[in-house]
Amino acid sequence: MKAGDVDQEFLELVNRCQKVIHKVCWLYADSPEDRQDLFQEILFQLWRSYPSFAGKSNFSTWTYRIALNTAITALRKETRRPEQVELNTDAIASEAAAAGPASREQVEILYRLIRRLSRVDRALIMLYLDDLSYREISEVLGLSENNIGVKLNRIKSRLQEMAGGRP
């Protein structure tokens, strides 16, 4: 296969999985510049690793793996973590109550809550919300399926707590 064909094939696959990369950037980078930078870094890592993509897992699982590895291991420009950003928890709780079930606002609130979790927990809940099976999550993170279940339950309780409801 010619280099141009490989580029085109890669481009098509990446364009199909672009939403994954964008979600990771929204969850792991604070400012628009950082998001842009992280996006480029993820794309670069994907492109660099693409020749070794053997197709053993599907492309989207592979994309999750590289995107999350890149976001989690990226060198922070400053030590301040997003969870230390001042957030009005009461306001979030009342917004969550007012928003009703599964509305767009609730998802936005969820985004804000997830950004307050640790980097590893953010990855886990994102994979859960994106409907990956425990086996696929295990492929991405390297955890046992039992451990994933335990951790997910803990994260869900934490999110409920943060949203103002009792777990």
Add this chain to the structure above:
Amino acid sequence: MIDLDACKRSWHEMPVTPFVQLVTREELTAMIQTRTLEIRARAIDRLRGESYTYAAIVFTVTAINWTSHGPSFRTFASSLAVSAVIGLVIAALAHKQTQLRNLSLSSNLKVSLSSLIAMLDSTGRLYLAAYMACVSIGVLLVEGLLLWRHGPTAAVLLSFIAAAGFLVWCYRSGRSYVERMFGRYRAELTDCLQELEAN
């Protein structure tokens, strides 16, 4: 109260505002080329910074050598030897930086974190070893020269003690330099790994 299962449906439906649109192969190529150049420029900057430290050591040793003996084939050869050792050290550092930069992130998170931590540790150790090797060679040359010219006098013996103290200070400062360079990043990665491994 947030309904996570209901959110899951909306999570899929909700459009994620794209901040970068990839349209053509040319744009992709341009982005990757820019990235590659940026990474290379950062690596060269760092190496240049390292080289200044080692160039200062070569300059000091050469200056002491030449002022004691004047320019001769022997002093030229010894300066060349020190430069060669330092050249090797810089090459080893460059190699380590390339390894660190090219570390594959396609394994799972746990393996990637462990490999990155191991790589940082070995890079830190190499930095320290390279720094200490250069400083020790410089100190040995200067002390050897003093001993050769003046014999084992009290002043020379005192300079030996001072040199030993200097080496201890260099080791400590080298360690804290490595700690400053990799410490925070390593701690962040270790936190993530510990969190991942915890039940």
